[in-house]
Amino acid sequence: MSEASQAAQSAENEFTPINSVVELATYYDALSQPGVAMLTLLGPAEKDHPVVLVEQLEEDYLLFDLTAIRDVAPPLRRGGKFILSGFTPGGLVRTNPISIREFTTVESRLLAYADWPTEIHVKQRRASFRASLRIGMNVGVHVRSKDNDKEELVELQGDLKDLSATGCLAEFFMQDGVSRVLPDIATEIELYFPNGTSFEVKAKVRHLKTDNDRQVLAVGFEFEDVSKPQEREIWGYVREIEREASRSAGNGDSRSESELFRVRDENDQKLSRRHGHTYATPMARKMARIAGYLDSQMVVMKQGQQVNSSQLSLHADRILDMLEDDRQETLFSVHCIHRESRWVKHGLAVAVRLADLLNAAKMPRDLRKAVVAAAMVHDLGKGTLPPEIWRATTLSTDVYEEMQSHVEAIVEKLENVKWLAPVVRDNVIAQINERLDGSGYPNGLKDKQLGQLARAAAVVDAIDAIQRNRPDRPAMSPVAAAKSMQTRTDQFDEAWVKRYIAHFGPLPIGSLLRFEKGQFGWVVGLDAKKRVNRIRISPHKLAPDDKLGPPIEGAALAEFGRIRDVLVPES
Incomplete structure (x- = not known):
């Protein structure tokens, strides 16, 4: 030839x-x-x-x-x-x-x-034909999976961006708690078209990309166990998307609208994601953006990616700016975040309180920024471990050792964050679970082996942790949590426990109170002597939401009578 x-x-x-x-x-x-x-x-x-x-x-x-x-x-x-x-x-x-x-x-x-x-x-040019949706073409994507925190089915709603016979690309809003569903070994996906047509198929996550400016996470899915009838059905959807994209391209095409894209109900909540989340306060909305970033970071970490260095720096600065702008509103805002993973909510609470406590100790901003960054992510490694560990009421020796690996997991993901000082990383991440008596992990450090920053971080971390429900024990109120810490001086630095209580007060901002006339109220302000001087009434005992009443103080507050109980919010 x-x-x-x-x-x-x-x-x-x-x-x-x-x-x-x-x-x-x-x-x-x-x-x-x-x-x-x-x-x-x-x-x-x-x-x-x-x-x-x-x-x-x-x-x-x-x-x-x-x-x-x-x-x-x-x-x-x-x-x-x-x-x-x-x-x-x-x-x-x-x-x-x-x-x-x-x-x-x-x-x-x-x-x-x-x-x-x-x-x-x-x-x-690619593995298969991929039809892309144009602006105005809305197809809902519903991903269902077991909650990584609880044994219950949860759903995440997003927007379809393109579709092929082998998979699809979808976008999800970062503030929707994406880590509770993604990624998973086997995930059920439902495509939902404007005319009410739906199609369900099993899939797995193949790739992830964050867009922090738009606050979205783009997820590429690969379909699994697709039958021949399903394959033909998918090709039909691909064709209709391509046809509708061509028709709506603005070229004067007179072809009729695809039946799939004839809107059956303008108010159909399944059609596409809604970004209209409401929050208790404007500051809570700002905090939600940071929570969304952290939640998406935990998802990409599960896929083997590193923590984004520049974004971590940006959000650490934002928290410090928020504290400087309105300290009390920022302290309250961490109680208003409830869609994200518990590791995200806990990390934000520790970061904000630890930064506030260190500010009172006159520590420089650069140091506080590094502390905030480390505290925000210190527990994200838990999200990379099997969820069964965190649902267990007791842990075997082997499982307990596996649980401790979450510390190493997050430290490895911070290798490209060059600006984070190793001494801060080690104190706030590697040593936050160590105890003065050597009973902590991962290295069983004790007493003088622990620096002041690690001691302070351990106190803030533990007080927040015991106010959150766990499978092996219920949550405590802020008052009960403080009393518990005062009895554990063998494990926690007594000086830092006293500083914490003195700084945040016996009824800290974010405490849920019940007054003698029956009203529920969230503490949103303290006076110079750490006494409650401002609350917001809530119609329920759930996390603060947009149903809170306006701030109440002075004579109006006195009308509610005495405080009868300090409650644990219902989850």
Whole structure:
């Protein structure tokens, strides 16, 4: 075989033949988009001409508009053959040689019918044809999985961005608590179209990308265990998306709207994600953006990615700025975050309180920034471990040792955060679970082996932790938590426990009170002597939300009478 023949054969081998009817129809719809299709006359004077593919009828015909290239009509009328080709989302497409079977003129337009090609060849640019949705095309994506914190089914709602026969790309809002669902070994996905059509398939996460400016997490899914009927159904959706994208491309296409995209109910909550989350305060909304960042970081960590250094720096600065802007509102805001993973909520609370405590100790901003960054992420490594560990009421020795690996897991993910001083990282992350009596982990350090920063961090961490429910014990109120810490001087630095209580007060901001007249109220302000001087009434005992009443203080506060109970919020 000559070199020329070998080259031709090699080029031919780069193309994959396609003969599935539904796939062919999808590719022809893609070729119908403006500026895509090319008609190449075969013969001595072979030449390419841009052509408009107007319509197709499956297994019957393709309809072309030759008005702009009338000079090709004569050779085609004489039986000349041509190849239809073009670049589509699935790759470079070309047909076998085909010919025109009929010409017609409609309102000065020259139209031509060709037999529907039953095979095309595709030079792949990606694994499969991928149809992208245009702006205004809304398809809901619902991902269901067991909560990583609890034994219950939870759902995450997002927007479909593109679809192929093998998978899809979807975007989820960071503040929706993405880590509670993603990623998982086996995830159930439902695609939900505007006309109410839904399709369910199993999938696994293949890749993740965060967009912190838009506050979204883009997730690539690969479908699993797809049956032949399901595969055909997916191809049908791919084709309809491609067809609707072409119709809505703003080129004057007069084709009718795809049935899938006929909106059945303008208020259908399943159609696409809603970003209209409400929060108890403006400061809580700011804190939610930071919580969303941390939650998405835990998801990408599960996929083996590192913590984003610049974003960690940015959000650590934001927390310090929030404390400087309104300290009491910032302290209250950590109680208003409830969609994210418990590791995120706990890390934010520790970061804010530890930074506030160290500010009172006159520590410089650069040091407090590093402390905030370390505290925010100190427990995210727990999210990379099997969730069964955190649901257990007792732990075997082996499982307890596996649990301790969360410390090493997060330290490894911080390797590219060069600005975070190792001494701060070690004190706030590696030693926050150590105890003065050596009973802590991971290294059993004790007494003088622990620095002041580690001692302070351990106190703030423990007081917040015992105010949160765990499978092996219920949560304590702020008052009970403080009393518990005062009895554990063998494990925690007594001086830092006293400083904590003196700084935040016996009824700290974020305490939920019940007054003698029955009202529930959240503490949102303390006076200089750490006495409650401002509350916000709540109609329930859940986390603070937009149903809170306005701030109440002074004589109006006195009308509620004495404080009867300090409560643990219901989860």
